[in-house]
Amino acid sequence: MLGISERSKYSINPIEETNSAVKLLELSGKKITKLNIGDPAKYFRTPQYIIDAYISALKDGKTSYTTAGGLYPLREAVAAEYKESGANADDVIITSGVSEGLMFLNSIVINEGDSAMVMRPYYSMYNSFLQTMGGIPVDMNLDEQNGWKLDIEGASKAAHSSKRLKYMIIANPNNPTGTVFGRNDLSELVDIANDNDIVIVSDEIYDHLVFKGQKFTSLADVAKGTPHIILNGASKALAATGFRIGYALIPEHDKASDAIREKFIEYSTMRLSANTPAQYAVLSGLTERSERERFVKHMVKEVEDRCDYASKLINESKYMKVVPPKGAFYLFPKVDFKSLSIKDDKELVDLLLKRELILLSRGSGFGAASHIRIVGLPEKEILGDAISRIDAFLGKNRRAR
Ligand SMILES: Cc1ncc(COP(=O)(O)O)c(C=O)c1O
Structure with missing residues (x-):
């Protein structure tokens, strides 16, 4: 039909x-x-050194598929970005933007009627990807009166009263509110994740875009021992939105994390490869430190x-x-x-x-x-x-x- x-x-x-x-x-x-x-x-x-690396990759004929999970040196470079977490290249999957990581995530963990905690206001695609997989968003509210501070007590209550909760997702720094969540906020969220036996996902696509007096803390530095996924990519901090390169880092080695990581790799094989010259360009983008x-x-x-x-x-x-x-x-x-x-x-x-x-x-x-x-x-x-x-x-x- x-x-x-x-x-x-x-x-x-x-x-x-x-x-x-x-x-x-x-x-x-x-x-x-x-x-x-x-x-x-x-x-x-997009910085010239990244564009030059893209052109070199093309000129050198680097135009075939890479391994589905991504170019190994790029996976190594991403793991090195999160070295505090002890992650290695095999814990990283290169995606076509964070957007594809979100699509993989929801398809992998969400059954019809499952739910996931999403901050409100939200980056709309969290809800769209979740709901197109039959999932139900549960709000974690940011309080505007309080400078868009996370209502942690409300989040904890919402988690306890939700059925079939699978994961919690945060954007840090936040779109659309511009909030930067610090170590305390993150530890409280990790506690909620542990209490409810769910995975915590941190979208850190704006990680370098923090203003004076603010310090960015990656969830990877706080969530040791708790299953978690970091999503990031080249779109914002390298100003390379059209390259469509993102990464998913799943650094823990418990049963749930291993299963999710394996499925992420399997999902990446369904679409064979992310853009190859763009992966080479982003590799230079990350590793040419002074530029x-x-x-x-x-x-x-x-x-x-x-x-x-x-x-x-x-x-x-x-x-x-x-x-x-x-x-x-x-x-x-x-x-x-x-x-x-x-x-x-x-x-x-x-x-x-x-x-x-x-x-x-x-x-x-x-x-x-x-x-x-x-x-x-x-x-x-x-x-x-x-x-x-x-x-x-x-x-x-x-x-x-
Ligand atoms: C919070 C957040 N995550 C992900 C994305 C999309 O990232 P990508 O270009 O890597 O797919 C955006 C784009 O605006 C965003 O604001």
Whole structure:
């Protein structure tokens, strides 16, 4: 019988949902300020040394499949990034982006009706991949009043009252809130994972993007002895989104971790190989230390400056307020819809696109209605102009008293 599955209704990405409206506007010659997708390669060119390594790989004919689990020297380089964990190359699987790691994870551990703990607000793809496999998300709330701090007690209660819980996933630093979770938060989460006999997954794709006064701690440094999976990749800190290279590290050697790691490898054989020249390029990206450090330092300084500037401007508005991010590169302000004639974040995003040619993402797509997500990567002039126009637009749409 022809037809699509019931659960494929969850295959949505709120960041992309305006694509057809955008296309129509662009076809009619309009230029749109796009602040919806967190793509550092658009604002910080992928560093030249990585591009050179990609070109060399092509010129040297490195265009065949690699071993399904990934190019061994790249797996070694990734393990070396997490050397505190004692991981070795065989504990690493190279994926086509963290996105493919999420797809593998859910397909491997989730049966219809199983559940997984996801922070709210969330990176929407955690829920989409989970739900397309028939899984049910359980919220762990971040408290905006408290600077988007994790409500650990609430998370613990939610875990205890959930049935068939399989894993917990966190994004650290966090998309969309910009929270950086420290050692204490991570240990408390590890305790919850142990109490409930679940795997803990840490998506560390923004690991290097932490601002002044913040220190990034990998879950791998805290979760020794607890089954855990680290997801990371080249997209953000190496500004190489289009290379589609990610990694999954499963460093523990207990029964559950071994089974999951073996399945990750098996899954990778189903699609044969990740992009080969891109793997060589990312190998250089990680191992050419001085080039890498120079690039990351420059990018983080710029991103922090831009996000600080944007936060200040947003907080001068009468209609929106933001908790300034401590890492990653998103601003996630709450909009005071009570003072506006606009109904909600979806209507606002639609109107801003049509009337102001500014493209944002709606907070409800991240599990936080009344919020909007603004990507803080563009230069200050562009960000400043967009935020002033958003503020003016809100002012024009204030509710008549
Ligand atoms: C938290 C988080 N994880 C994963 C991804 C996607 O990563 P990749 O490009 O490696 O698939 C994103 C992209 O925005 C993200 O914000």
